[in-house]
Amino acid sequence: MNQTKYKCDVLVCGAGCAGLGAALAAARGGAETILIERAGFAGGIITCVGLPFFDGIAHISDGSIMNRGIGFELFARMTGLDEKTTHLETHNPIINNTERFKLLTDEMLLAEGDRMKLLYHSVVADVKVSRDRIEKVFVANKAGLVEINPGMVVDCTGDADVAFFADVPTEKKSELQPMTLHFRLGNVHLKPDSRQKCRAALEHAHERGDLPMFYGPGIMTNYGINEVYMHATRVPADGSDPEDLTRAEIQGRKDSWAIYEAWKKDVPGFEDSYFMMNYPYIGVRETRRIVGHYVLSEKDIVDTKSFDDSIATGCWYLDQHPNRATSGGAQDVKKIQPDPYDIPYRSLVAQEVENLLVAGRCHSATQLAASSTRVTVTAMAMGEAAGTAAAMASRKKISSIELKGTDVRAELEIRGAGPVG
Numbered sequence: 001m002n003q004t005k006y007k008c009d010v011l012v013c014g015a016g017c018a019g020l021g022a023a024l025a026a027a028r029g030g031a032e033t034i035l036i037e038r039a040g041f042a043g044g045i046i047t048c049v050g051l052p053f054f055d056g057i058a059h060i061s062d063g064s065i066m067n068r069g070i071g072f073e074l075f076a077r078m079t080g081l082d083e084k085t086t087h088l089e090t091h092n093p094i095i096n097n098t099e100r101f102k103l104l105t106d107e108m109l110l111a112e113g114d115r116m117k118l119l120y121h122s123v124v125a126d127v128k129v130s131r132d133r134i135e136k137v138f139v140a141n142k143a144g145l146v147e148i149n150p151g152m153v154v155d156c157t158g159d160a161d162v163a164f165f166a167d168v169p170t171e172k173k174s175e176l177q178p179m180t181l182h183f184r185l186g187n188v189h190l191k192p193d194s195r196q197k198c199r200a201a202l203e204h205a206h207e208r209g210d211l212p213m214f215y216g217p218g219i220m221t222n223y224g225i226n227e228v229y230m231h232a233t234r235v236p237a238d239g240s241d242p243e244d245l246t247r248a249e250i251q252g253r254k255d256s257w258a259i260y261e262a263w264k265k266d267v268p269g270f271e272d273s274y275f276m277m278n279y280p281y282i283g284v285r286e287t288r289r290i291v292g293h294y295v296l297s298e299k300d301i302v303d304t305k306s307f308d309d310s311i312a313t314g315c316w317y318l319d320q321h322p323n324r325a326t327s328g329g330a331q332d333v334k335k336i337q338p339d340p341y342d343i344p345y346r347s348l349v350a351q352e353v354e355n356l357l358v359a360g361r362c363h364s365a366t367q368l369a370a371s372s373t374r375v376t377v378t379a380m381a382m383g384e385a386a387g388t389a390a391a392m393a394s395r396k397k398i399s400s401i402e403l404k405g406t407d408v409r410a411e412l413e414i415r416g417a418g419p420v421g
Helices: 017-028 070-079 098-110 161-165 194-208 242-266 298-302 367-373 376-396 405-414
Strands: 005-013 033-037 116-120 123-130 133-141 144-155 183-186 214-224 227-233 274-278 310-314 341-344 356-358
Touching: 005 017, 005 376, 017 033, 017 070, 017 098, 017 144, 017 376, 033 144, 070 098, 070 376, 098 116, 123 161, 144 161, 144 376, 161 356, 183 242, 194 214, 194 242, 214 242, 227 242, 242 274, 298 341, 298 367, 310 376, 310 405, 341 376, 356 376, 367 376, 376 405
Parallel strands: 005 033, 005 144, 033 116, 144 356
Antiparallel strands: 123 133, 133 144, 183 227, 183 274, 214 227, 310 341
């Protein structure tokens, strides 16, 4: 069998929020970049899962912008925001058209020309490590098993797939945060008490055994006046286990339909509603994380520990979803909201393999710390840092370990990105 082969300076695996930042940053840094993605489009949690929030872009206290790089560029281009804007009206703004976001990501990626090769409908299948370097990454797609020979690799798979296949240290807790399948309903006429009655209907469905778990529910009308976008399902599962992930997708569809039927039957304003869609993928909050050269902890976050090699600023609260029903909100414990905090370059650097960086929710952090760093714009900022670092290491012909995080920070500052302050 003829095997397709590619060679590149930087291979980015995963085109979600972190992968977008990484691929654009690497190509803009002059690296010949290949970006692979299992879906037919980029955007990850925004487009595959349907969560339209730019969480982590601004501080909750005053809306001051915490991440100005590629994440801010994407938001500004979606909303028409002036690039000189320093404050937003809300700390978690919404984009109202995830389909347009797909077009924008395509446009920005393709604008990099010959420096960027896109391979959608492609997943990492295995890697070959030789002398502490990833020599080959094997990608499964319609061409069969594709072989890519990268100079540097940025793992933005969310599940640390590349790191796991390369046998670098990773961790995965025995109890993981539950997953959520997002969905939309049409021809809904909300009334002043609709949200209260929706919550009561889900409580009754849960008590009857029709709905194993739920949270909130979060009911939004940002897509249309008579259309609601929902995040309410809660499915405990391991997204890095293919059988468990399959079970979770099936359960998520069952639960979203149970929610729809409960409201259609019991909540005024939903009588003539119809089920529009479930989003393509169930949302996975947590699976594997690398154990990198630094493990960011919740104490670091709460104490706002400073790092010389900080490459991004986090500002989201410690957002740990429990594996039980929580009516009225996502958690049933007191919210811990830290001040803006540093994320060090060392938390993106894998151990034992010298040409691997990791960004997004699988970077090196404790379980609770990662519940804050995993959100959309924070992931984009980590991805931008990893892509910048990968291009720098490729250009200098040094490893990700030899590359100084302070130099990465300086390069990000030149680009108008990186940590605040």
